Amino acid sequence: SEEFEVTSAVFExxxxxxxxxxxxxxxxxxxxxxxxxxxxASNTVFEVISIAF
Known part of the structure; x- marks a missing residue:
């Protein structure tokens, strides 16, 4: 039926x-x-830099 087709189209x-x-x-x-x-990663890089300097 047409109603079923409309309903299944809506569901799809x-x-x-x-x-x-x-x-x-x-x-x-x-x-x-x-x-x-x-x-x-950028945090780690920042920590390494602050330790190095």
Whole structure:
């Protein structure tokens, strides 16, 4: 029936939106982790410099 087709189209759209949102969440999580690693690395460099001088 037509109603069923509309309903399944809506569900498919919601599903793909959810998948996209999950991918974006994972990507931003990875970017956040990377920035933490960069911050830790620069901290380490700063400590080494302050010990050296």
């Amino acid at each position: 759209a919601l599903n793909s939106a959810f998948v996209t949102r999950n991918a974006l969440t994972e990507a931003s999580g990875a970017a956040f982790e990377a920035s933490i690693r960069v911050f830790e």
